[in-house]
Amino acid sequence: MTEADEPVDPSEFGEQNAPPVEDQPYKIIFEANKCFGAGKCAEVSTNWSLSLDTGIAQPNAYFFGEDELDHNIEAAEICPAKKDRGVIHIVDRRTNEEIAPDPEGDGSLSVDW
Numbered sequence: 001m002t003e004a005d006e007p008v009d010p011s012e013f014g015e016q017n018a019p020p021v022e023d024q025p026y027k028i029i030f031e032a033n034k035c036f037g038a039g040k041c042a043e044v045s046t047n048w049s050l051s052l053d054t055g056i057a058q059p060n061a062y063f064f065g066e067d068e069l070d071h072n073i074e075a076a077e078i079c080p081a082k083k084d085r086g087v088i089h090i091v092d093r094r095t096n097e098e099i100a101p102d103p104e105g106d107g108s109l110s111v112d113w
Contacts, residue, residue, distance in 0.1 A: 008109050011096040014062055021093045024063040028072065031087035031111055032056055041075035041088060048075050048088075059088075076100035085110060 013029055037055035041048040047068060050057050064072060072090055077100055079086035089109060090100040097107030104110060 008111055008113055009096065011093070015093075018093075019063050024065050025093050026064050026069055026072070026099075027091050027093055028059050028062045028064075029089040029091060029109065029111060030059060030062075031081075031089075031113075032058070034081050034087045034112070036081055038080050040078040040080060044078055045071040045075035047072055057088075063093075073100040082112065 014027055018024075018027070035056045037050060037057065039050040039057065041057050042050040047060050047064065048057050049060060061068075069090075072088075076086055076088040076090050079088050079101070081087040085103050086101040088101075089098050089111060091097065091109070092099050095107070098109050099107070101110065102108075
């Protein structure tokens with residue numbers, strides 16, 4: 001197995017200038033190149049906006065705490081892209097596991113890079 005074939009480690013993405021895990025234990029990994037602008041995320045989460053210019057959604061914040069968790073999970077689970085597997089991934093930074101949408105049910109990051 002080559003390095004390119006190995007699963008992506010969610011702990012590697014976006015951590016260079018990240019806030020402390022204790023303050024904001026969750027992060028979003030967003031496959032923007034696969035977003036087709038359905039806008040479902042923006043309907044259910046105040047953290048998501050759909051650009052009418054580009055047709056692509058965008059999170060207002062990539063790191064957040066417990067108080068923002070529920071609606072970000074809902075945005076990840078409602079996303080219809082990738083045949084309902086979604087392109088919004090919510091990762092628990094304390095365990096480095098995907099908590100939504102988690103289509104495999106094992107906490108592994110379900111990105112298609």
